[in-house]
Amino acid sequence: MLQMAEYEELSESSKFTESFKLRTRSYTRWSPTEEGVKLSWSDVSVYTRLREKGKFKYKRIINGVNGAVKSGSLVALMGASGSGKSTLMMALAHRNSGDITVEGDILVNGRQLGDYMKYISGCMYQEDIFVGSLTVWEHMNIMSHLKLDRRFSSQDRQLRIHKILKDLGLFHCLYTRIGAIGSNKTLSGGEKKRLSFATELLTDPPILFCDEPTTGLDSYSAQNLVSMMNVMATGGKTILCTIHQPSSEIFAMFSQIILLAEGRIAYMGSRSGALNFFNSMGYPCPSAHNPADYFIRILATPHGFEENSKNVVKKICDNFSVSDYAKEVDVVVQYEFHMGRAGTFNEFEVRSKFKEARCLTKLYFLIYRWFLDILRDPTIQILGIMQKVGIGLMVGLCYSNVDPKTQDGIQAVQGMAFLLISENTFSPMYSVLETFPKDHALCIREYQSGLYALSTYYVSKILATVPGLLIEPIIYVLIAYWLAGLQSTLNAFFFTVLAAVLTMNVSCACGIFFSSAFDTSAMAMQYLIPFDCIMMVTCGIFINLSTLSAIISWTKYLSWMMYSYEVITIVQWQNVKNITCSPTSQDLPCLTDGEEVLEKFSFSKDNLTKNLFAMVFLCVAFYVIGFFCLWRKMQRK
Numbered sequence: 073m074l075q076m077a078e079y080e081e082l083s084e085s086s087k088f089t090e091s092f093k094l095r096t097r098s099y100t101r102w103s104p105t106e107e108g109v110k111l112s113w114s115d116v117s118v119y120t121r122l123r124e125k126g127k128f129k130y131k132r133i134i135n136g137v138n139g140a141v142k143s144g145s146l147v148a149l150m151g152a153s154g155s156g157k158s159t160l161m162m163a164l165a166h167r168n169s170g171d172i173t174v175e176g177d178i179l180v181n182g183r184q185l186g187d188y189m190k191y192i193s194g195c196m197y198q199e200d201i202f203v204g205s206l207t208v209w210e211h212m213n214i215m216s217h218l219k220l221d222r223r224f225s226s227q228d229r230q231l232r233i234h235k236i237l238k239d240l241g242l243f244h245c246l247y248t249r250i251g252a253i254g255s256n257k258t259l260s261g262g263e264k265k266r267l268s269f270a271t272e273l274l275t276d277p278p279i280l281f282c283d284e285p286t287t288g289l290d291s292y293s294a295q296n297l298v299s300m301m302n303v304m305a306t307g308g309k310t311i312l313c314t315i316h317q318p319s320s321e322i323f324a325m326f327s328q329i330i331l332l333a334e335g336r337i338a339y340m341g342s343r344s345g346a347l348n349f350f351n352s353m354g355y356p357c358p359s360a361h362n363p364a365d366y367f368i369r370i371l372a373t374p375h376g377f378e379e380n381s382k383n384v385v386k387k388i389c390d391n392f393s394v395s396d397y398a399k400e401v402d403v404v405v406q407y408e409f410h411m412g413r414a415g416t417f418n419e420f421e422v423r424s425k426f427k428e429a430r431c432l433t434k435l436y437f438l439i440y441r442w443f444l445d446i447l448r449d450p451t452i453q454i455l456g457i458m459q460k461v462g463i464g465l466m467v468g469l470c471y472s473n474v475d476p477k478t479q480d481g482i483q484a485v486q487g488m489a490f491l492l493i494s495e496n497t498f499s500p501m502y503s504v505l506e507t508f509p510k511d512h513a514l515c516i517r518e519y520q521s522g523l524y525a526l527s528t529y530y531v532s533k534i535l536a537t538v539p540g541l542l543i544e545p546i547i548y549v550l551i552a553y554w555l556a557g558l559q560s561t562l563n564a565f566f567f568t569v570l571a572a573v574l575t576m577n578v579s580c581a582c583g584i585f586f587s588s589a590f591d592t593s594a595m596a597m598q599y600l601i602p603f604d605c606i607m608m609v610t611c612g613i614f615i616n617l618s619t620l621s622a623i624i625s626w627t628k629y630l631s632w633m634m635y636s637y638e639v640i641t642i643v644q645w646q647n648v649k650n651i652t653c654s655p656t657s658q659d660l661p662c663l664t665d666g667e668e669v670l671e672k673f674s675f676s677k678d679n680l681t682k683n684l685f686a687m688v689f690l691c692v693a694f695y696v697i698g699f700f701c702l703w704r705k706m707q708r709k
């Protein structure tokens with residue numbers, strides 16, 4: 073990693089500047105970018121699908137709006153809370169959630185909006201979502217590998233990160249953990265906002281959408297951020313921001329404002345034009361007032377005055393739609409539509425020009441990200457291992473006095489086998505219900521931004537847990553097995569470890585499947601409890617499997633606990649001879665060798681390999697079905 077002095081030296085050299093510029097251009101070299109990005113939209117309505125009394129209804133959030141934003145503009149999208157600012161901005165940014173339907177035309181330099189928007193734009197959301205255990209540097213480094221053109225050299229990558237962090241005043245917290253809510257020694261809310269902005273600047277996108285970028289910042293930082301945006305806009309970027317209560321100084325930096333009310337445009341144009349328009353409507357802004365506050369107050373619908381306020385909003389929006397300001401916008405919109413249809417622009421070359429990171433690189437950096445998170449969260453890994461050590465010792469010691477070659481020994485060995493399985497089934501299966509969906513919100517955002525495929529995310533999450541899924545059962549079996557004095561052959565020990573590892577992996581896969589199939593972990597748990605009850609009953613310890621009723625007996629084929637229990641039972645008893653009968657209970661049935669023990673449980677030596685393969689099959693099947701459930705869930709988000 074570069075030190076500050078080294079970075080400064082390099083960044084001043086013309087060699088660096090040239091190479092840096094070239095790299096930047098190689099990503100953004102398509103004609104609209106070089107000219108800047110113009111956005112225009114006509115008759116855009118946005119609907120959301122709501123479920124009311126069991127029926128689906130459509131609610132209109134944005135109501136047939138027109139608009140245009142020139143390249144190199146810094147635009148403030150303002151309005152009262154709930155007026156539709158975020159919804160309109162996300163529609164323009166082509167980052168709609170699954171329940172949103174957009175109607176109308178949105179053009180980028182005269183071209184219909186499409187998936188390419190994800191590659192040419194940055195989008196800063198209202199709520200910041202990070203992997204809190206990462207440091208600022210780790211976050212930026214990983215994001216640079218996910219976002220930047222793969223031809224970027226490692227040095228250019230680092231220089232870019234350093235420059236952005238320095239410009240945004242985040243250099244001093246390079247090695248500070250970002251932090252989650254409630255954790256100590258982390259970034260402040262304002263620093264997180266700036267980090268979110270820094271992440272979007274990595275690709276140097278020609279158009280930026282920022283949803284309330286100044287919320288949570290002190291007035292000085294807010295002003296700094298907006299003036300930085302202003303400089304970027306002057307340099308040709310198009311920047312749209314939703315913003316609440318900007319100070320007069322911040323407001324003065326916006327070149328264009330869009331006022332939204334009840335999903336309609338109340339005004340669009342210059343700041344001075346807004347003052348004139350509101351004046352002409354009979355709402356002159358008092359000289360001592362901040363115009364931004366004043367406009368929002370006029371357009372708000374406060375509780376108790378809804379009807380009156382709605383009439384005011386309707387009057388203003390109706391008048392704006394026939395005003396000269398609206399006609400000016402319509403001329404630009406028509407021009408853009410005409411140019412787009414005339415096909416004067418070259419084909420978009422974004423995707424072919426931009427060489428995104430290879431799938432394996434993305435997978436590697438995602439695994440690295442989750443792995444750091446797992447390592448740094450003691451509740452996930454360290455405590456899990458400590459728990460296994462503790463339980464292994466306790467269980468092993470309980471059985472340490474048992475002679476397996478007695479009738480009591482049979483019960484003890486079988487009890488021990490069940491404990492080896494159950495301990496590797498329930499805790500991983502239930503804990504994964506909480507831990508697996510933890511990063512889904514981040515995934516939705518990054519997936520919608522085109523950073524990676526859902527399958528890459530899913531595989532990375534699974535692979536990051538694999539070390540834990542190997543270490544925990546091995547430690548547990550290692551301790552409990554030898555303390556309990558189970559079969560001392562290497563073969564028996566190996567198959568018991570293998571069965572325990574597979575049990576834990578299938579259980580985890582099953583937990584992931586349930587967590588992906590249901591919207592909340594509470595709901596997933598409600599369905600998982602009866603399922604695991606059946607798995608347990610049909611595992612073979614509580615009932616002889618040959619006596620299961622025909623209605624339920626098929627469920628044993630889904631019970632990895634049964635497969636695992638049979639494997640451990642086979643390796644513990646297959647070659648055992650001369651089991652002693654109890655001298656005090658002559659009338660009780662006596663099992664004299666391992667064959668009889670296996671027979672008693674309706675198990676067969678021939679099933680050893682079949683059972684292991686069945687567990688592998690179940691594991692893969694749960695993961696595959698889990699993926700489709702997650703995919704379906706993500707389509708709705």
Ligand SMILES: Nc1ncnc2c1ncn2[C@@H]1O[C@H](COP(=O)(O)OP(=O)(O)OP(=O)(O)O)[C@@H](O)[C@H]1O
Nearest residue numbers: 120133151152153154155156157158159160169171
């Ligand atoms: N996915 C959705 N499902 C249901 N209603 C939605 C959805 N998205 C937005 N809305 C509703 O649409 C309206 C506008 O929401 P939006 O978030 O765009 O407002 P906003 O102007 O950005 O508000 P704020 O300034 O408070 O963030 C709100 O009434 C909101 O409840």
